Amino acid sequence: MSRSYKLPxxxxxxxxxxxxxxxxxxxxxxxxxxxxxxxxxxxxxxxxLQNIVVNQMRSLLEQNGALLCSKSSITISIPTQTDPLPITATCTSASAVTVGTSTITGGTPQSSVVLTTRSQDSSLFGGVIRVGDES
Structure with missing residues (x-):
């Protein structure tokens, strides 16, 4: 009996x-x-967040319109922020209205209101949001 060992x-x-x-x-x-x-x-x-801000600014324009020009401070609230977000109202009046290539003058002057906000915190929505008619 011989035994053979294999090396691993x-x-x-x-x-x-x-x-x-x-x-x-x-x-x-x-x-x-x-x-x-x-x-x-x-x-x-x-x-x-941008959608919330735009909807609130549009709501302000629909409810107040040109009355926003006489207000000194306009703010909206955002659910994630404790401080209200300041809004700037820029108002311009025009006595002529242009539709296509025709210009209509006379009548009562119309006001154009643009609401603008800028995020103080760059991580909020990162930029400027404008709502309204810009000429």
Whole structure:
């Protein structure tokens, strides 16, 4: 009875290296998906806030119109902010109305009101929002 002993084969680590590369690739893809979804969520939040501000400014124009020119301070409130958002009213009057290529003069002068707001906090909605008729 002779016994033969086989020496164990040398382990090369191919499977370990392949799994390490696989984990690295999966984590890179996961980080990319996380970044893209977070940017989409921030963009959606900004658009929602802009929509709220525009709707409130349009409502002010519909309810008050040219009376906004005589008010010294106009503010609106945003659900995520504790401080009211200041609004600037710019009023211009025109005695002539242009429709297409025809200009009609006379009658009572008409007022044009433009409401403008700027976010003090750059992360709020990031810019200027204007509502109204600009000539």
């Amino acid at each position: 084969a040398r382990q090369r680590g191919d499977v370990l290296l392949e799994s390490l590369i696989g984990i690295l690739l999966m984590s890179t893809i996961g980080l990319g998906i996380t970044y893209a979804s977070s940017r989409a969520a921030v963009s959606q939040r900004d658009m929602k």
